[in-house]
Amino acid sequence: MARxxxxxxxxxxxxxxxxxxxxxxxxxxxxxxxxxxxxxLLDDSRVSHIxxxxxxxxxxxxxxxxxxxxxxxxxxxxxxxLHDLLFGKAxxxxxxxxxxxxxxxxxxxxxxxxxxxxxxxxxxxxxxxxRHPTIRRIVxxxxxxVYQVNNELPDLISEExxxxxxxxxxQWVRDRVEADVTACTRMGLSSLxxxxxxxxxxxxxxxxxxxxxxxxSPVCLRPAGFDPMVNVLTIDxxxxxLQKALHSDAQGVFNIPGADSLPLSAAIRAWGRVGVxxxxxxxxxxxxxxxxxxxxxxxxxxxxxxxxxxxxxxGTRAREVLGFVPSHPVEWPARSG
Amino acid sequence: xPFPPSVAxxxxxxxxxxxxxxxxxxxxxxxxxHGFDPFGMHPAFVAxxxxxxxxxxxxxxxxxxxxxxxxxxxxxxxLAANHSGNIPIDGMMIWxxxxxxxxxxxxxxxxxxxxxxxxxxxxTLFTRSGAVGGSRGNVRALLERGELLxxxxxxxxxxxxxxxxxxxxxxxxxGHAELAIRYGCPVIPIGVVGAEEQxxxxxxxxxxxxxxxxxxxxxPAVPVPLPVRYHIHYGEPIPLHEQYSPxxxxxxxxxxxxxxQVRDAVGALLERGLALRKGVFT
Numbered sequence: 223m224a225r226x227x228x229x230x231x232x233x234x235x236x237x238x239x240x241x242x243x244x245x246x247x248x249x250x251x252x253x254x255x256x257x258x259x260x261x262x263l264l265d266d267s268r269v270s271h272i273x274x275x276x277x278x279x280x281x282x283x284x285x286x287x288x289x290x291x292x293x294x295x296x297x298x299x300x301x302x303x304l305h306d307l308l309f310g311k312a313x314x315x316x317x318x319x320x321x322x323x324x325x326x327x328x329x330x331x332x333x334x335x336x337x338x339x340x341x342x343x344x345x346x347x348x349x350x351x352x353r354h355p356t357i358r359r360i361v362x363x364x365x366x367x368v369y370q371v372n373n374e375l376p377d378l379i380s381e382e383x384x385x386x387x388x389x390x391x392x393q394w395v396r397d398r399v400e401a402d403v404t405a406c407t408r409m410g411l412s413s414l415x416x417x418x419x420x421x422x423x424x425x426x427x428x429x430x431x432x433x434x435x436x437x438x439s440p441v442c443l444r445p446a447g448f449d450p451m452v453n454v455l456t457i458d459x460x461x462x463x464l465q466k467a468l469h470s471d472a473q474g475v476f477n478i479p480g481a482d483s484l485p486l487s488a489a490i491r492a493w494g495r496v497g498v499x500x501x502x503x504x505x506x507x508x509x510x511x512x513x514x515x516x517x518x519x520x521x522x523x524x525x526x527x528x529x530x531x532x533x534x535x536x537g538t539r540a541r542e543v544l545g546f547v548p549s550h551p552v553e554w555p556a557r558s559g
Numbered sequence: 560x561p562f563p564p565s566v567a568x569x570x571x572x573x574x575x576x577x578x579x580x581x582x583x584x585x586x587x588x589x590x591x592x593h594g595f596d597p598f599g600m601h602p603a604f605v606a607x608x609x610x611x612x613x614x615x616x617x618x619x620x621x622x623x624x625x626x627x628x629x630x631x632x633x634x635x636x637x638l639a640a641n642h643s644g645n646i647p648i649d650g651m652m653i654w655x656x657x658x659x660x661x662x663x664x665x666x667x668x669x670x671x672x673x674x675x676x677x678x679x680x681x682x683t684l685f686t687r688s689g690a691v692g693g694s695r696g697n698v699r700a701l702l703e704r705g706e707l708l709x710x711x712x713x714x715x716x717x718x719x720x721x722x723x724x725x726x727x728x729x730x731x732x733x734g735h736a737e738l739a740i741r742y743g744c745p746v747i748p749i750g751v752v753g754a755e756e757q758x759x760x761x762x763x764x765x766x767x768x769x770x771x772x773x774x775x776x777x778x779p780a781v782p783v784p785l786p787v788r789y790h791i792h793y794g795e796p797i798p799l800h801e802q803y804s805p806x807x808x809x810x811x812x813x814x815x816x817x818x819x820q821v822r823d824a825v826g827a828l829l830e831r832g833l834a835l836r837k838g839v840f841t
Binding site for chain 2: 373374375376377378379380383445446447448449450451481482483484485487488491492530531532534536551
């Protein structure tokens with residue numbers, strides 16, 4: 223009972239504090255999305271201060287530190303360092319919100335160190351933030367890859383769509399599902415406002431987009447006879463969604479689709495590539511060899527189902543609750559006919 | 560598809576008269592950004608689909624349509640038809656009939672079995688022409704967008720029934736009635752006469768079905784469908800959404816009674832259609 227009243231009091235406090243300026247901590251600040259987000263937050267009068275957490279040297283960060291921006295290199299996969307960041311610098315600055323975007327991008331990265339960043343850092347961040355004196359809100363960037371895609375499931379993916387919990391899924395997917403579920407399990411029970419944004423992939427370099435890596439090849443191999451619909455996002459729309467989630471009072475899980483829904487073959491044409499349909503069983507070895515020869519990150523096994531069956535995020539909830547509508551289409555190098 | 564929409568458009572222009580192509584410009588269609596709807600339908604492929612199926616519609620099965628004016632010009636509706644003939648030509652003929660008898664033209668979204676998307680080329684052609692996989696999420700999304708849905712409530716037992724059981728409606732599944740009540744749209748019953756005789760069946764093979772991944776495969780007595788004449792009869796819309804409230808969509812008795820009402824309407828259309836026709840091929 224005491225806990226309940228404390229929580230409701232905190233909720234009331236939150237409602238009023240929402241109108242005050244936000245002090246925001248951003249993880250993954252040195253990723254393309256993180257960097258663009260910080261640029262936008264600097265132009266946002268509702269944000270008083272930004273604490274940008276990078277994995278690399280702050281001296282390499284392209285934005286100048288100033289009154290409103292501070293850049294720190296912290297290995298958030300280490301609990302002690304994350305703890306000290308939150309209860310040190312973040313507390314001193316009165317950080318009210320966290321936008322968590324840090325994830326390993328490589329589809330081939332695996333092992334406990336990768337898991338520590340992808341999952342354990344999210345878990346620890348939520349745990350520390352719950353007992354933090356000033357943090358009230360966490361926005362977690364999740365991915366559309368957490369959803370299953372197959373012939374028996376809807377083409378239009380709502381937030382209730384089955385998650386990809388398959389034991390055969392690569393660590394890249396399993397980690398994202400686990401981090402997502404870790405955040406979801408605290409919703410409603412935590413004193414924090416938690417928002418999970420399941421974003422479709424941003425078709426841009428450095429974002430971990432498998433489709434981008436696939437389209438970078440001059441010849442794109444795809445399964446013969448299948449041409450599923452895919453949806454892609456831009457960095458601009460990703461950042462808009464994160465900002466909307468930051469300033470909203472809502473919590474929950476939201477799909478964030480992009481403005482471009484098109485078949486795989488149209489994506490190939492629009493990217494100015496040559497598509498070569500092959501029998502499905504040849505694609506996995508072909509892409510394995512391509513990776514060995516060129517060192518690219520695209521992993522066919524991870525994309526096999528979505529290269530056969532459509533899976534487009536339904537953004538109705540994000541539109542209705544967060545007011546997010548994708549409005550920045552991809553600038554395709556070529557247009558499909 | 561292995562070719563872009565521009566090629567589909569050019570191919571369609573070889574098969575359809577200019578006035579029909581012009582009419583199809585008015586197609587009721589939700590563009591998700593690149594000319595395709597979120598499920599993969601594209602107007603150029605709809606035109607191509609009409610061009611291809613029109614040969615069967617006009618020349619081979621010489622379809623006669625009765626009462627298509629009941630199809631609403633806008634808003635969602637569920638078209639519920641009897642299913643027969645061992646291969647789903649009945650679905651193709653209804654699809655073509657709806658496109659040509661609605662103005663502005665509308666595409667009825669056929670709800671296909673889950674194995675259809677697994678079929679190379681065929682699954683994609685179906686998708687481009689408006690068919691969707693039979694998951695609940697797909698049909699919900701389409702009804703909420705005000706689309707027409709084509710459902711065969713008998714399912715596979717209907718299309719695979721032996722020749723001796725022609726025009727005997729099989730058990731109706733209740734999903735269509737539940738959807739109509741829940742999402743507030745009418746059900747338009749359809750009786751298809753002719754398809755039941757198009758491909759007499761010798762037997763069915765589960766082994767072949769397992770091997771091909773489609774469940775059960777019919778073994779027909781003739782190598783190609785017979786040139787029977789199709790008669791498509793549309794009945795008056797059944798306003799299930801006015802008879803029941805949305806919260807009754809969870810009541811099994813209500814849904815069963817509503818499905819039974821649709822089944823009776825389809826049965827009556829079949830009886831009328833059989834009485835009207837002069838012969839299987841005429």
